[in-house]
Amino acid sequence: MRTKKDRIRHTLSFEIIGLLIFAPLASLVFGFELHTMGAIALVGSLVATVWNYFYNILFDKAMLKLRGRVQKTVPIRVLHAILFEGGLLLLFLPFIAIYLNISLWEAFKMDIAMATFYLIYAFVFNWVYDQVFPIPNTAAA
Numbered sequence: 001m002r003t004k005k006d007r008i009r010h011t012l013s014f015e016i017i018g019l020l021i022f023a024p025l026a027s028l029v030f031g032f033e034l035h036t037m038g039a040i041a042l043v044g045s046l047v048a049t050v051w052n053y054f055y056n057i058l059f060d061k062a063m064l065k066l067r068g069r070v071q072k073t074v075p076i077r078v079l080h081a082i083l084f085e086g087g088l089l090l091l092f093l094p095f096i097a098i099y100l101n102i103s104l105w106e107a108f109k110m111d112i113a114m115a116t117f118y119l120i121y122a123f124v125f126n127w128v129y130d131q132v133f134p135i136p137n138t139a140a141a
Helices: 004-030 034-067 074-100 104-132 136-140
Strands: none
Touching (some): 004 104, 034 074, 074 104
């Protein structure tokens, strides 16, 4: 299992790098001003940060119970990312609709596009993170 310090480093680096990539890209793609998409990205980041921290603890505990280890294969990484983004979508959808004054359907389509970006980003980020900061028992082996 990862330490609390490592989980905090993981969560903060994931969100900061994601914000720096997402806000300008979303502004370009969705046609809203950068500060508007920056606010969406910041609130989304705060929601995602809290969700990320608890989700990864729960996911690792489930992996320990079901598999006896926390190392992730590629299919498990895909499942990990999909479940994370699905939960985040449900948490974040109402905010997007209200803040941008758009319908839930429009917010859903935007949220799906955002989730697609973060799904790919989460997969790549977590893979790289595990290479740079291996799980402690992996480093000892």
